[in-house]
Amino acid sequence: MAHISASVYTSHVPAIGAALDLGKTDEPYWRPLFAGDEPSKAWMREHTPDVVFLVFNDHATAFSLEMIPTFAIGTAPSYAVADEGWARVRFPTSSDTPTSPPTSPTR
């Protein structure tokens, strides 16, 4: 039987992804927030799970008003990060194939 090893959370305001994408994580405004991620990142490097269930709310990226399910389960082999209009996203595509531990987006 599967063993749930941990649950890890983050705040989710849209600006966080954009700040990462634009390399603003060291700016004084953002530094305290991203510094708070460091213990989680270190812990996750030490405790790599076999499977990750990633739960998030859709900020009008995968779904439009055409259809908004209350809950949806995504089972695709990969999930690309949405272009929310900035067209700058450099994050790696999520994949069901285990790869190396997450790194910072390449620029």
Added chain:
Amino acid sequence: MAIDKPYSDIPGTTIFDAEQSRKGYWLNQFCMSLMQAENRERFKADERAYLDEWDMTEDQKLGVLDRDLNRLISLGGNIYFLAKIGATDGLSFQQMAGSMTGMTEDEYRAMMVGGGRSIEGNRYMDEDGGDR
């Protein structure tokens, strides 16, 4: 009989309920179209012509042209969709949110660093006195 909406009593806040969602359907669908690069290019080339392709009200179109996010919210827009307009303009979400407060970007940033807007006086209309 009108639906009772006790949540219409929150200062500066429009709840995106079913009525707002119906009102803003095409406005929000227009916003979603901006997630595609070729649509952003067409919009930027001639904003009015691109807006005229959508079944939006004239007020909604003018709100987009004026980049008046507060007005668009009142016309059925939802910020998660409207954010695509600011992204198309190359603005950060902070700049967009700041534009809705009447503060400068620096003032808005300072407020957020300081813990955000105070809840005092912002829970409901007339909180500072008067009859409810």
